[in-house]
Amino acid sequence: MPEPIDEAAISALMPELRAVMREAADIARPYFREGGQTTARIWSKAGGSPVTEADVAVDTFLKIRLSELVPRAAWLSEETADDPARIGRDLVWIVDPIDGTRAFLSGHPDWSIAVALLSQGEPLIGFVHAPALGTAYEAVRGRGATRDGAPIAASEPSALRGARITGPKPMLDRLTRGAGPDPDFTRIERIPSLALRLVRVADGSVDVGLVSSDARDWDLAAADLVLREAGGTVCDLAGQPTIYNKAVPVHGELLAAPSSLRDPVLAAWGGRGRTV
Structure with missing residues (x-):
């Protein structure tokens, strides 16, 4: 090799x-x-x-x-x-x-x-x-x-309540329902470029970016690294990290968030969230 x-x-x-x-x-x-x-x-x-x-x-x-x-x-x-x-x-x-x-x-x-x-x-x-x-x-x-x-560095909120979130409305609605009463999210207008959606989490101007299924490697890989290096993560909604250069370079639903919000977002997505 x-x-x-x-x-x-x-x-x-x-x-x-x-x-x-x-x-x-x-x-x-x-x-x-x-x-x-x-x-x-x-x-x-x-x-x-x-x-x-x-x-x-x-x-x-x-x-x-x-x-x-x-x-x-x-x-x-x-x-x-x-x-x-x-x-x-x-x-x-x-x-x-x-x-x-x-x-x-x-x-x-x-x-x-x-x-x-x-x-x-x-x-x-x-x-x-x-x-x-x-x-x-x-x-x-x-x-x-x-x-x-x-x-740049991703934000470091200690709780999901009050987070600034962006992404497809159906995903935002599900996250809001799972986050418990009065999550007080600030919904940011959907960012058309997936790469920009992720890097705005990296620079701290967005807390949570959601990505619908069917994103491709080229939409994600560069911004994924920017976010990782800024203290964040990109993973699927079971918490598994993105894998690149597969035979079929297509991904399911994903989230981009600071490391401190990864688990709270996953819990809210599963309907187990508790805002504090």
Whole structure:
């Protein structure tokens, strides 16, 4: 088995990756019109979800540049045909060229470019850039997480009561019912980009982010690492951590929360919550 990428190689790689992310943002940004319809050509993929020429342009650019930087890494992206050769590879790029395509289409600024490098099945490097907001999150395993270069940390509430939560309404309703009388949640408008939903838990602006079933590796992996490094967790609603680079890279319902809220959220989801 090839040796894992070492610490010195990671340090040397990071400035180049930041430059690549900036270039990717520069490719996507001209197609976006805040408050209005994108200028990009649009068509539908199998299953009916939209894709634009911006998605394809960013994906093509990232595949070329990231493969140049780490030639032995396999590839998994929303906009590239899946190659089963990625299974079992020690290094894998996981890429969403535009996460939150519907937001991008309609002029909502909450879309992002998400890039993760897996090492032996776990996220090693993660970038989540929001070009319309001028915001960039990044993390390296064991080195913490940053937003625009400044260290970030998830909130540390001692109880679920009063939490700021976001996600699909059916999931929010179930969590509210299970949390006991008067949970006093602040419901935050749903964040279209799943990657941004997770990193806002990482920077402390959201306490609990809920994700409906059918999220894919590329929606999650980069932001998952940012959240882990900021003191949070992403897991399923049985408490199991996310597993990446499976043959079918699809996930069930998930929660993102500070470590201090993981168990209270799971208890509330199961209808056993007690707010204090």
